[in-house]
Amino acid sequence: MPSRFTRPTFISYDGKTDPVEHVSHYIHMMFLHNHNDALMSRVFSSSLGPTALGRFNGLRKGSIHSFAELIQEFGVRFMTYSWVPQPVDALLFMKMEARKTLWSYTSRYWELYNEIGGGNEKIAASTFRLGLPKDSKLRESLTRRPPKDMRQLMRRIEEYKKLEDDRQQSKGKALAVT
Template identity: 30%
Template sequence: MATLDSYADSPFTDAIAAVAFPKGFSVPTITLFDGTTDPCDHISQYKQKMMVSASARVSKEACMCKGFGSTLSEAALQWFVSLPNKSISSFADLVNAFNQQFASSRRTPKQPSDLYRIVQEIGESIKDYVTRFNTEKVAIRDCDTSTAINAFSQGLDKESDLYKELTMHPCERFEEVQQRATTALRLEEDILSRKGAVTFNRTSRKAPTEKKDKRAKPYSRPNIIKVA
């Protein structure tokens, strides 16, 4: 049951709770965490936003702690307000408790071997394939170069010139793969643009039409046969 002074309850120790937000400071706006998404992603986004905030160094820790509650909603917010009084003495304590509470919502970390599942689809451009591959690669921590190179090459269309080139002349660095892919992409786009230009020229040509003689013709009286 709530007491008359329950509004003053705080999950933070006095060293944090007593610190006021600096003048003009406001918690950056980020997507609210409701307990269903990855908590690590939320922490990373929050820390990045707060890193560029205008809070003074002496109040940074307190601001990090006291501002965190405003980024939560629904089940996550209920968890935050139910934390025991004075149980959090640092932002590290808050992060540990937060991650432990919502551990079941964490995504399964992707492994380098998952890159072999990315395959260039029929009719997919090199540009789209490279974009999909890079998106997945960035999400993998400590992805070794050899795995990335092999997975990229194996995922390409086996009939493509890029696949043949990477097979005959393997790369040692993934940056080299990116450079060759960029060259192949430019060639692909150039071919497509040329085809488009040819198609446009062909469709824009109109078949010749017969010109009608608009000059006035002399009047000719029709033959009328009279019946006797």
């Protein structure tokens, strides 16, 4: 180890999450040293949690000759945990469930949209609208006046979420009075 080397604090890999994401995090944390193949290889094991380290320790001594080979072997051993992106058409199957709030539907929708990779604002507006109940005032509004961009869509959703919150609070006050 170089005399002035300070090991960064890594998010410990537990063997249960995406290995590509872990390697990306590791490389980012070791950015100042990524030219030093030996150091990158030597420090990598300190980024692994006990379970992952146990599975990774089975490497045959002398079988790895570069950091690239080490990462490749790591990927092979933990491939089953790689993240597989959702297809865009998964958004078409998102529906606001009965008795669920607009807030919960919106949260689930944006989570899936971001998982897919987003990027297409027209698809976002259309699929979000189609997932709303047919009698939804927001759906009616988005149908009558489709948003021109993502900001406008999000602004409109926020307006309706506030209206929903106000209605919920009014119901709660009415119940408290009776």
